[in-house]
Amino acid sequence: MEGVIYDETGQTLPGAAVYLKNKVGIGTTSDTNGKFKIKASRGDMIVFSFIGYEMVEYLVTEEHKDLKINFITTSHKLDEVVAVGLGSVQRKISSVAAVTSVDVGLLQAPTTSVANLLGGKVAGVISMQTSGEPGQNISEFWVRGIGTFGASSGALILIDGLEGNLNSIDPADIESFSVLKDASATAVYGVRGANGVVIITTKRGQEGKLSITGRFNVSLSHLQRIPKYLGAYDYSLLANEAMEVRGESPLYNKTEMAIIENNLDPDMYPDVSWQDEVLRKNSLKQSYYVSARGGGSIARYFLSLGGTNESAAYKYDKNSAYSSNVGYKTYSFRSNLDINLTKSTALYFGSDGYLSINSMPGMGNTDYIWMAQSQLNPMYLPTIYSNGMFPAAGENADSSPYVMINQTGKKTNENFKGKFTVALSHDLSALLEGLRIRAQGAYDVQHYFSESRYIQPALYMALERRTDGSLVMREMVKATPASYSKYMNQYRKYHFETTVNYNNVFGDDHRVSGLLYYYLSDHKYTKNATNNMTAIPVRYQGFSSRFTYSFKDTYMTDFNFGVTGSENFQPGRQYGFFPSVAIGWVPSSYQWVKDNISWVSFFKIRASYGMVGNDRLAGTSRFPYMTKAKLSNSSVYESISKVETLNESTVGADNLEWEKAKKADIGIEGRFFKDNLSFVIDFFNDQRDGIFQPRAQVPEYVGLTDMPYGNVGRMKSFGSDGNISFTHKINKNMNFTLRGNYTYSDTKIQDWEQSYMEYPYLFYTDFPNGVHRGYQSLGLFKDDADIKQSPIQSFGTYLPGDIKYKDVNGDGKIDATDKVPLSRSTYPMLMYGFGGEIQYKKLTVGVLFKGTGRTDYYRVGQYVNHNGISGNNGMGYVPFYGGVTGNVLTMANDPKNRWIPMDYALAHNIDPALAENPDAILPRLQYGKNNNNSQKSDFWKGDGRYLRLQEVTINYKLNTPVIRKLGITSIDFQLIGTNLYVWSKEDVFDPEQARYNGRVYPIPSVYSMQLYINL
């Protein structure tokens, strides 16, 4: 048989696989002109296949020399499938679960982690990014928001069926990406499914010619929204004001002011902008990726190899032996092999590895670099003293960031993740049509290794200048000689599962599928394990089943259940039963609809209800059922000698069970106007019962030495998510797609067992999860009379221009019982994205905006936790927050932004119209922390909503015959910009990290050039 293969546009298609279906080992590929030649006999079935095109089968009846085979692009319509978990796929039309399948093509922007690509693109996902530093620039995300106030609110992520991490997979390896949101999809995961499941499958080999993809990328990161601080002279003027308006003498006298203004003494009165000293604003990232895919009818393979190298925007001194920039390098490989052992038995062998190397200065905590910028005022320390000594005011964030980067040595964190999987599957159609069985085993190992070569030079501060001009120096940080240290921990997991799958169609109308799944896994993570308890393996074992039935693709139903167990509970109570049911109805399948409402190409209504579980406790607590005791020696009644005593160290409860999520979901899906408009909308209600929390209300007479955990918390989260897309083909050369999606999730705590408090608003119950609590401010005190007439504020002294709080309980004083829920959580409740592509011939331009709604943060008094920071914020925003520490933002220099007493304004040439401004955003200045003003109150509330121009992609595809002649199928030239602009009420910091007051690495704008080459 001979012939030519053509694609849809009529061009010949080289490299397509041609083989005989029933004769193993006979096959060929089309040549550069699309021609093929294969020996076949009558009755043979010739199969033509090529990635991205529908497979074509041709039954040989007679000899042909000019067979024309026309390939059509794989249709994503009727037989489009969705991954529904447990390694199985369902035809999209008959899927009744709430599953978001993500177009993998949208996940190709260069980024450190796939997690960064989800927000604004995936309906059902809310994400947040808090740092822009290479290695830390990874988003957190939650499926349908945070659904529990108990432990672990993160989704279960499964890569090829095994628990994995989004950070360690290259987007180009992803074949499909789905987010399972409702109980119907997640019930089979039982105890692990309550927070949603992300299912990723990676690319597998395909029969046909070897196809190679190469990707080369270079990115420029540009620091955005770096806080601007005052220079020395402006700083000293405000410092004097801060002293004088509190009745103290000015900090700098006239002589000193003259020295400062003219910068006459760079040792005692320097004028340093640490940003200029340590930041470059721009940094580079490169990434390389190559994959090979191919195979024959017996074995198919997919291999990939990738690497990235990203550096941070720190200026470092190449001459110093101890300098180190922050760098983040990753290396990854993946190998997926599928081998047909026989016609009905297939073997899969997969392995992947990922290594990340995060290098940084020896002091190890790069947050200190940013904290120092926010703490060290321009006059506090010079870059280096004229006598050559390095400066510091204290340890860590109080020392010179220049020294941190350039003089403290090097530290690297290496993280290796490797996975090996073997699976055997067997087609049992011989026994029963549509029956398959599959068994898979996997070993997963992760190794974390951190080593540090640390050195600390002695750091000094000049106290004064002697009359001879020399400086009186005080040693602030002692020198530490170079030292080596290391830290490591290890993770390992083994996993085994078997699946029995059954799929069949009876009489064209009845589609039936059944699935049985059994798995067990055992993992152990020795991080920080200092005792036996944390090093005990975590084990799961479960048995799940799914049964689906659909009739004429019009009525469909799913039953799922999981019986899952975890080692965390006492024998006898280890297993939970998690059932779910879903139904769907597709009116568009009726002939009447097809005939009369032809613009509706597809319409489906579906609903699901079921239960999923969560077995983990907060922190490292495990085995909450167990009462543990500790033997020690104590003196009883202070007897002279000690005797053995035994007391409970933790008290367990023997009636604990799973945290349960009862998930209800209603969704509609539709495609109208020849599929040009499509949408999915889901409404959900997630009722969590039995959330683990330490009991607070067991009466004291029970006599417990420690409160046990109980399944007492209740909370619900509810909301909606959906997406819509509209495609329009303007003409042969031009088409465009518009799409949008949103995720909205609200919560309400129904029961949070707390000890009794005096006022109902002090309880967590009946409020949304994570609400900010603090004082209600009534603006700033106008004058002394205002203070006299107001309730007493019990935090510290206060004057006119300081924050006035509301006496909520009316007891005449402001204290902790006046704290009320002020606003919603720092985590966004709403996330949305919209954008689209326009394609003109071979040029595609894509735009994505992403945004959040209903989220607040507090500039002062909010508890924040980042690497080096842990505590209430305020430093970096409030001028002179720590007295001499506490840098001053330029914003404070504008007289209308701060409350200035009238007499001070008059005496210092400040426009009196701006004095005593009741709307000032900063209260009366104080040199040092003002306890009255640094309470968390809505005075400091910031609106965290933003709209980001998240991605702009320009893609030019080159697949002309010229390059084909070179053996290249296509080349894509891409220009990609990410995080190009942010619209937000917050204008000093990035809204996602504003609560850190500029004390973390900002989220940069990234400009990339990317080249995709397909061979």
Add this chain to the structure above:
Amino acid sequence: MQKNFLYSNSLVKAAFFGIVIIMLAGIISCKDFLNVDDYFDDEFKMDSTFTQKRYIEAYMWGAATLFPDEAYTLRQNYTPGPYATDEGTNNFREGNNVYEGTNFAMGFTTPDNLGKLNVWGTYYKVIRKCNTILTHMDEARDMTPSDHSYIEGYTRFWRAYAYYNLLVDFGPPILLGEDIVENNEALEYYDRSRSTYDEAVEYICKEFEFAGLKMPVSTAIMDFGRPTRGAAYALIARLRLIHASPAFNGGAIARRYFSDWIRKTDGVHYISQTPDEYRWALAAAAAKQVIDMPSDVGSKYKLYTVPADNKTPVLPVTSIDDPDYTSNWPVGAAGIDHYRSYSEMFSGECAAPTVDEFIWARKSAQIKYLIRGPQPISLGGWGRFSVTQKMVDAYRMNDGRTIDEAASDGYYSESGYSDVVKSFSGYRLNAGVFNMYVNREMRFYACVGFNEAFWPCLSTTDATVREHTAKYYAYSEDGRGVSNEPLNYSMTGYVLRKWYHPMDALTGSSARVMDKVYPILRYAEVLLNYAEALNNLTTTHSVEMNGQTMSYTRDMTEIKWAFNQVRHRAGLPGLTDNELNDASLVQKLIEQERMVEFMHENRRYYDVRRWGIYEETEREPIMGMNTDASDKDAFYQRTMPGSAAIHGRMVNRKLMFVPIPRSELRRLPLLDQNPGWN
């Protein structure tokens, strides 16, 4: 398809069966897969406790460590203690220096804010542990009958002692019996009500009785501090006496305080409203049980005495008609050193484990630490643990007369100053002290530090600290206005000296403080309990105890025998026959004797309550010397100190009991609060 299967080669079959086998293996192994018990071998699970006698005993001692140190009665106290009575006072009440007695007396203690008095749950922790032991102790295979008896005895003692503490401070407790209440249930499950006072007393006494039988009669010196059978019996005696006393034994006083206090579940009065004289007989019998406890030589317990020596002052001549007075101890008061016999029990000078008077006493770091509370400011003390004028006035003269009786002939005088130094029994009474403090009984000198008293502080070699004469005039070295802490001064001009040892010094080189013991139960109390119980009998009652029936009546010989020992040990004459004939007078004398003998030993807080005189004693203003005065004559004026800690005290019947924490009441709708608290 069928064909394919049939013709498939052996590899297929192998693979297929392999899969089946793996699946089966997986499913079979699943049964125990989730049990990680192997890993717990290194952990001490609670379940392991009852496998061995060793652990059960350790768990029992673990329960005992939960009790607060009984010496915490003044500062950071778990019980209201002396500062909630007319014995003493202290300016502080908040901050690190929590003085819950002052808080309680001033009305700052509320069910919402019990501060350190919130030990309601602490005792129940003990009770739960004890119930756990009693339920499971038979599971240990290596338990011998004698181990069993010993552990059970102590376990029951700790449980009864926890209930005893709940009863005397919080009133009738929730009696749990042998219940180990489920620890993780919905709130409704837990709802319970309290017992009545009578039910609690009977339960606790029965338990102490049972415990006492199984407890050792004495401990090794090494184990000093552990209670013994005597402690169990003496606690019964104490509780029986409280139960017989007017406030809890029907009659007018019980009705005055508690007639409205009714259990909501069944309408029963928490405190019986009908008097029962038999309770006094039970109290007498319980005291007698302790008194009669034998040892190898005579009685197990006796009062602590130190033989007289050349520093012992001669017995004063007295007008009081006590023929035994001049006889040798134990019949009379001669032959012993009265100052040292009393003082050494507290100062740390005695060898505590050998003191027969201590039925139960403990070494206490707290009482040693609190030495700084009363010590003069210039010696590094806080100078503020004050003693009231009422307390000073309660001490008799050294000839046994009251100050009123002795004022008539000038033996007691509130004018003028002494002219010579008097040294006796190692104590130095300075020249120039106010005459009020001259010729007083030995317990006064042992317990009260007054203006210009002498503080030897001999352990330091620092001359500026040694041999100090305290001066409490305003702005003088130890007076008001000197310390950086403005509240550091004695409000009354008197400080607590009871636990002070002449060697004790706080500052200066080599300054040291003696180890001290805190007496929980002294034999002196049992004697006075016995005298009081007998004195309240009007007829004869038979009491069966340990199989023997004894009859008790108001036997004056017995009353005199018991009471006079306490007086004689202090160097004072005993009861006269006239006094003995008047039961109500004897009651008054017992009340006065207890106030003096147990000064600051946390008896009076309970005594004034059970006697029903709390309101009367509390209404009398707290008086002292004029510590605002800076010169001598102005200083020695009876004055009501100008301090909020004194003016702010309230008299309220609700202070009969500490309130139950509000949090507990909210959880348990059936639980009634103590009367007067809401």
